Amino acid sequence: MSGLGVWNYVIIIFLMMIGLYMVMSSSNLVKKLIGLNVFQTSVFFLYISFGYIEGATGPVMQEGASLYSNPLPHVLILTAIVVGVATTAVGLALSVRIKESFGTIEEDELHTMDSSL
Amino acid sequence: MSDHLILRIVGKFLIPYILLFGLYVQFHGDFGPGGGFQAGVIFASAFVIHTLLFGLESAERIAPQWILKIVAASGVLIYALVGVAAMLMGGNYLDYDFLAADPIAGQHIGIILVEFGVGLTVASVMMLLFFTFAGRGEAS
Amino acid sequence: MLAHLPVLVILAPLLGAPVASLLRGPNWPWLLATLLSWFALLCSVLLLIQVNAQGTFIYTMGGWEAPWGIEYRIDFANALLLVLITGLASVVLPYARLSVEHEIGADRCPLFYTALLLLILGLCGITVTGDAFNVFVFLEVSSLATYTLIAMGRDRRALTASFSYLIMGTIGATFYLIGVGFLYVMTGTLNMADLAERLPAISDSSTVRTAFAFIVTGICLKLALFPLHLWLPNAYTYSPSAVTAFLGATATKVAVYVLIRFVFTIFGVEFSFGAEPLAEILVPLAIIGLLSASTVSIMQPNIKRMLAYSSVAQIGYIVLGLAMGTAMGLTASLLHVFNHGLMKGALFMVMGAVAYRMGGTSIDDMRGLAKTMPLTFWAFVLGGLSLIGVPLTVGFVSKWHLILAALELGWWPVVVAILAGSMLAVVYVGRVVEAGFFGEPKDATKREAPWGLLVPLWVLVIANIWFGIDTRLTVDIAEAAAAQLMAGGVVR
Numbered sequence: 001m002s003g004l005g006v007w008n009y010v011i012i013i014f015l016m017m018i019g020l021y022m023v024m025s026s027s028n029l030v031k032k033l034i035g036l037n038v039f040q041t042s043v044f045f046l047y048i049s050f051g052y053i054e055g056a057t058g059p060v061m062q063e064g065a066s067l068y069s070n071p072l073p074h075v076l077i078l079t080a081i082v083v084g085v086a087t088t089a090v091g092l093a094l095s096v097r098i099k100e101s102f103g104t105i106e107e108d109e110l111h112t113m114d115s116s117l
Numbered sequence: 118m119s120d121h122l123i124l125r126i127v128g129k130f131l132i133p134y135i136l137l138f139g140l141y142v143q144f145h146g147d148f149g150p151g152g153g154f155q156a157g158v159i160f161a162s163a164f165v166i167h168t169l170l171f172g173l174e175s176a177e178r179i180a181p182q183w184i185l186k187i188v189a190a191s192g193v194l195i196y197a198l199v200g201v202a203a204m205l206m207g208g209n210y211l212d213y214d215f216l217a218a219d220p221i222a223g224q225h226i227g228i229i230l231v232e233f234g235v236g237l238t239v240a241s242v243m244m245l246l247f248f249t250f251a252g253r254g255e256a257s
Numbered sequence: 258m259l260a261h262l263p264v265l266v267i268l269a270p271l272l273g274a275p276v277a278s279l280l281r282g283p284n285w286p287w288l289l290a291t292l293l294s295w296f297a298l299l300c301s302v303l304l305l306i307q308v309n310a311q312g313t314f315i316y317t318m319g320g321w322e323a324p325w326g327i328e329y330r331i332d333f334a335n336a337l338l339l340v341l342i343t344g345l346a347s348v349v350l351p352y353a354r355l356s357v358e359h360e361i362g363a364d365r366c367p368l369f370y371t372a373l374l375l376l377i378l379g380l381c382g383i384t385v386t387g388d389a390f391n392v393f394v395f396l397e398v399s400s401l402a403t404y405t406l407i408a409m410g411r412d413r414r415a416l417t418a419s420f421s422y423l424i425m426g427t428i429g430a431t432f433y434l435i436g437v438g439f440l441y442v443m444t445g446t447l448n449m450a451d452l453a454e455r456l457p458a459i460s461d462s463s464t465v466r467t468a469f470a471f472i473v474t475g476i477c478l479k480l481a482l483f484p485l486h487l488w489l490p491n492a493y494t495y496s497p498s499a500v501t502a503f504l505g506a507t508a509t510k511v512a513v514y515v516l517i518r519f520v521f522t523i524f525g526v527e528f529s530f531g532a533e534p535l536a537e538i539l540v541p542l543a544i545i546g547l548l549s550a551s552t553v554s555i556m557q558p559n560i561k562r563m564l565a566y567s568s569v570a571q572i573g574y575i576v577l578g579l580a581m582g583t584a585m586g587l588t589a590s591l592l593h594v595f596n597h598g599l600m601k602g603a604l605f606m607v608m609g610a611v612a613y614r615m616g617g618t619s620i621d622d623m624r625g626l627a628k629t630m631p632l633t634f635w636a637f638v639l640g641g642l643s644l645i646g647v648p649l650t651v652g653f654v655s656k657w658h659l660i661l662a663a664l665e666l667g668w669w670p671v672v673v674a675i676l677a678g679s680m681l682a683v684v685y686v687g688r689v690v691e692a693g694f695f696g697e698p699k700d701a702t703k704r705e706a707p708w709g710l711l712v713p714l715w716v717l718v719i720a721n722i723w724f725g726i727d728t729r730l731t732v733d734i735a736e737a738a739a740a741q742l743m744a745g746g747v748v749r
Contacts, residue, residue: 023424036427043434050442060149073441076390080434082154082239083397087427089246090404094420096253101413114414190275197271200264203319210264212320 008049015042027107029098033091040084047073047080121170128170135163143236147225153232157239164244173251182248185241192238199230262304263316263329263385266339269293269300270378274371283366287354290370294346294377301339305734308336313741315387323387324448330387333738337591337731338384338514341598345506346377348602352713353499356609360497361409369409373503376402380511389437389523390447392515393430396479399511400426403504407496418491425488429478436472439464452523460528469533472519480512482539482576483546486569493565498609501561505568506602510594513575520579521587521742530582539580544674547573551681560689561608561618564601567644567685570678571597577671578659585665587739588732589658595731596651599724600643603717607637610706610714615699623689625698630705634693636718641686643721646679650725654732 015038022035051073059071099105102113143156168176200211208215213227273293277286308314314331317323331339353373361369379399383392404426408419441447443464444455459465474485481489489509493501520529529535547570554566575597578590608618610633615622626634643650646657656675663671705711724731 043431047438091423098416190279193275209320
């Protein structure tokens with residue numbers, strides 16, 4: 001861990017906050033999705049950081065290596081990435097259909113069109 | 118993009134290698150890094166390049182959507198049925214040990230089949246997503 | 258085959274979903290989904306009997322022993338939830354045939370049933386699994402299916418409702434993921450039973466506390482606890498009737514189950530209620546939620562939306578029960594999870610039948626319903642009585658237990674709040690009943706809803722009465738589950 005110190009976690013938290021802020025502050029639906037992706041990616045980095053072991057090689061059996069980094073977080077995050085891709089696809093598909101039926105993807109304009117939102 | 122000669126030539130040159138690399142990642146997955154998810158995405162990316170260069174119609178002639186839908190569903194079915202096969206042969210669900218007389222051979226058979234199913238589904242779903250989004254823009 | 262029961266419940270929708278997507282027309286996918294949901298119900302009931310007879314049921318996926326592999330671990334709490342989910346699916350699916358064809362159109366039916374099967378798969382998966390990360394995967398499977406299903410609603414506002422649920426749901430699931438990551442880094446395991454064993458030794462660490470905060474907040478977003486409920490009213494109002502009936506009865510309940518599992522089994526009662534101020538946070542939120550949501554629902558012109566707000570209020574009762582941190586409170590909470598599933602399923606199905614005949618679900622469409630659609634109307638009355646908590650209905654059973662649990666702790670203000678909530682329910686249900694009974698029908702030529710809708714609807718209404726009179730089954734199981742959970746739930 002000493003190789004990186006805590007800087008990786010600082011960056012992760014920074015990314016996380018950027019992502020959450022984008023989701024909350026932007027009124028464009030696609031920008032919201034981008035923010036959501038940044039937020040999710042920061043969590044992927046968090047997991048990958050957990051799996052890092054100083055001086056270890058990739059988790060594939062090979063000669064001359066005795067220390068392997070932890071493969072489990074990688075596997076978990078591979079799954080989470082797939083989930084993230086699917087979520088983004090559904091979100092984009094919804095934005096396309098919102099654009100087709102409302103004519104806009106700006107949230108404040110959507111609010112004025114349908115007061116009950 | 119018919120006027121971008123360089124892109125078309127380079128694309129034509131690259132596509133077979135991308136497909137080949139996809140297959141390598143797919144079938145080397147039980148010895149080294151790789152597997153159905155990555156392979157499926159790489160394989161689909163070749164089709165995405167093809168679509169960008171030669172247009173949606175040309176790509177849909179090679180991979181029509183109705184075939185992709187069947188492939189996507191059958192990938193999931195392969196995955197699920199391998200598990201059922203292990204169950205019928207006396208093991209727990211997805212217990213590959215029971216797929217062959219030798220447990221290690223069984224593990225190999227099991228993971229190759231399951232990853233094949235995953236690869237089929239991921240590749241075809243990725244292509245379907247791309248074609249659906251790309252086609253939607255043209256229609257309106 | 259009895260040894261494979263937990264996986265058979267999952268396998269039925271998993272095999273059914275891809276096949277349903279390939280079938281043509283509205284009827285074949287429906288038939289497949291219905292038969293599979295009945296099969297899953299059979300498996301869950303057998304599983305409940307097995308758990309009752311032999312105790313906790315453990316199934317290792319792929320033969321890999323936990324903690325290396327994923328295990329499915331069924332005790333009373335999951336078995337009860339599983340029966341609720343598959344039971345509701347078995348009732349909603351027969352109902353869906355007419356309702357869905359009417360609201361969605363025949364050409365999109367295969368996709369609808371595929372998504373519905375995936376939703377059932379995800380909900381059952383969350384319930385059976387004994388692995389914290391696996392919960393996340395199944396949570397997202399069910400959520401993605403939910404977003405698609407909501408977006409299939411006729412109103413275009415279904416799209417925006419689905420989108421805001423997607424944003425909120427994904428943030429909730431990612432919070433959960435962060436929490437699970439912290440737990441993994443502290444303990445080196447993702448298996449729930451293992452986590453429960455290793456956490457007490459390190460419960461002082463701030464990482465574990467942070468993990469607890471992230472997980473509870475993430476799940477509370479999913480279960481729509483006040484003030485995190487904002488996605489729910491729109492999502493329930495604009496999604497197709499059959500989807501609302503199924504979601505309203507099961508989706509938030511499964512999130513409640515995950516919360517119970519984490520608070521009681523994994524972190525343990527001592528940590529959650531001793532070291533962490535869980536009761537101090539959840540009890541006020543639950544009470545504000547149940548009172549404010551009930552009040553808001555009185556003012557809703559759209560009855561589907563009124564019932565959606567009422568769902569937020571009912572989540573308040575459920576969370577109130579579990580936040581007491583006692584066996585009695587937990588019993589009441591589990592009972593209300595099951596009973597609220599029955600009553601909300603029935604009420605939303607009534608609204609589907611009204612929408613089928615009248616074309617809308619506003620209070621004007623309900624006027625004079627006693628004359629035009631008497632069977633549908635009386636189903637609403639019985640479901641509404643159950644929602645209020647009138648004796649001889651399931652609503653009474655769970656509220657009675659909730660009040661007993663509050664009295665045991667001497668929490669008099671809470672008892673008053675529960676009673677006040679019931680009074681508010683009298684007002685919002687009574688308003689609709691009054692319009693249905695004394696109002697003049699908007700269109701007196703409308704006839705009773707078709708039998709295809711009425712039979713499943715009345716099956717649920719009768720279940721509301723049945724479990725309200727014969728309380729042995731549900732109360733015994735809920736008490737056994739609560740005792741198990743209070744003891745830490747881990748039986749090696």
